[in-house]
Amino acid sequence: MLQVAITNYIALSATIFFIGVAGVLLRRNPLIMLMSIELMWNAANLLFLAFSRMWGNNAGHIFAFLVITVAAAEAAIGLAIVVIVFRNAKNVDVDEVAGLRG
Amino acid sequence: MIGFLFLAVVLIASAVWVVTAKKPVYSVVGLLAHFAALAAMYISLSAEFLGVVQIIVYSGAILVLFVFVIALLSSGVDPFSVGPNRLPKAAVPAGLLVLGSLALTAYGVFHATAAAAPLRPGGPGGRAGDANAFGSVADFGKALFTVHLLPFEITALVLMVAVIGVILLAGEKPPSAGTAERAAKVRREMREAIVRAGDE
Numbered sequence: 273m274l275q276v277a278i279t280n281y282i283a284l285s286a287t288i289f290f291i292g293v294a295g296v297l298l299r300r301n302p303l304i305m306l307m308s309i310e311l312m313w314n315a316a317n318l319l320f321l322a323f324s325r326m327w328g329n330n331a332g333h334i335f336a337f338l339v340i341t342v343a344a345a346e347a348a349i350g351l352a353i354v355v356i357v358f359r360n361a362k363n364v365d366v367d368e369v370a371g372l373r374g
Numbered sequence: 375m376i377g378f379l380f381l382a383v384v385l386i387a388s389a390v391w392v393v394t395a396k397k398p399v400y401s402v403v404g405l406l407a408h409f410a411a412l413a414a415m416y417i418s419l420s421a422e423f424l425g426v427v428q429i430i431v432y433s434g435a436i437l438v439l440f441v442f443v444i445a446l447l448s449s450g451v452d453p454f455s456v457g458p459n460r461l462p463k464a465a466v467p468a469g470l471l472v473l474g475s476l477a478l479t480a481y482g483v484f485h486a487t488a489a490a491a492p493l494r495p496g497g498p499g500g501r502a503g504d505a506n507a508f509g510s511v512a513d514f515g516k517a518l519f520t521v522h523l524l525p526f527e528i529t530a531l532v533l534m535v536a537v538i539g540v541i542l543l544a545g546e547k548p549p550s551a552g553t554a555e556r557a558a559k560v561r562r563e564m565r566e567a568i569v570r571a572g573d574e
Contacts, residue, residue: 276378284382288389290476294469295393303398303444307405310436311389314412317424325419325509333514334522336424340431341529345536347436351443352544358447 281322289315302357306350313343377418384411398444402437409433420509 288311295308317336324332388411391404409432416425507513518526 276375280378280382284385286476287386290472291386291389291393293475294472297472298469299393301398303440304393304395304401307392307398307401307440310405310432311392311408314408314432318412318415321416321419321421321424324421328508330509330513330517331522333421333424333509334518334525336421337427337514337518338525338529340424340427341532344431344436345532347439348536348540349543351439352540355443355446355544 278322278326281319285315285319285322288312288318302350302354306347306354309350310343310347313339313346378415381411381415381418384408385415398448399441402440402444405440406433406437409437420507422509423511423514424509 292308292311292315295311296305299305299308317339320332320336320339324330324336385408388404388408392401392408395401395404409428413425413428413433416422416428
């Protein structure tokens with residue numbers, strides 16, 4: 273794969289990111305919303321690696337590594353929250369979860 | 375370029391599949407394809423270590439976590455396995471917002487003048503596949519443990535916070551509840567024993 277212009281990577285990353293945004297906005301299933309958030313993390317990571325390759329600087333690799341770690345932590349905590357909400361309410365529609373409403 | 379286009383098509387198609395699938399399990403399958411294609415793209419960007427990490431951490435750990443939660447929650451419960459699939463009333467405005475943001479980004483991308491240089495083949499540090507080439511495991515490890523040690527330590531902290539948070543959130547009871555209960559039981563038994571001794 274030679275000579276792919278950086279604009280292609282930016283366009284691809286933006287497309288995937290906004291597909292993820294659409295998933296968070298449109299779906300009401302918390303699991304699919306979490307997966308859409310994973311899509312957004314990964315779009316950001318792809319751009320980190322593309323720019324890192326372009327400038328020949330591997331700081332982007334380190335940052336992508338950090339992002340993967342944070343995404344893993346986020347997925348674990350998010351899924352734990354989903355399990356708790358489901359255990360208490362038997363309900364997985366995020367619109368119906370209003371237990372903290374003041 | 376052909377490889378890039380192929381991977382891009384796979385990435386976008388699987389992302390759309392993740393968002394539009396009816397059941398969460400199908401979304402997980404789409405996400406698996408997405409992560410596999412993304413790992414291939416990372417390796418083509420001479421980020422070998424991160425391509426492997428992508429497979430191990432995402433496909434191996436996070437997706438398995440998703441599958442476990444789906445299996446746990448959907449066992450015999452109809453509303454979950456069917457899943458709330460309706461779109462909210464805001465579907466059209468939300469879609470317009472997303473499309474608008476995407477169009478703005480595309481406009482910015484194609485009118486950008488800086489940083490539009492093509493990627494160099496083989497990478498700066500030598501041929502791809504060399505032990506010390508840019509993005510190889512040795513290169514990444516050296517950077518991680520020397521120049522960028524602080525992010526590495528932050529990674530450890532983030533993981534520890536996540537572990538403690540999940541234990542506190544998902545545990546049946548707070549960790550101290552067991553001891554408190556046991557102490558109450560012991561106190562009750564002692565009181566009863568005292569009462570019995572007084573009766574005799």
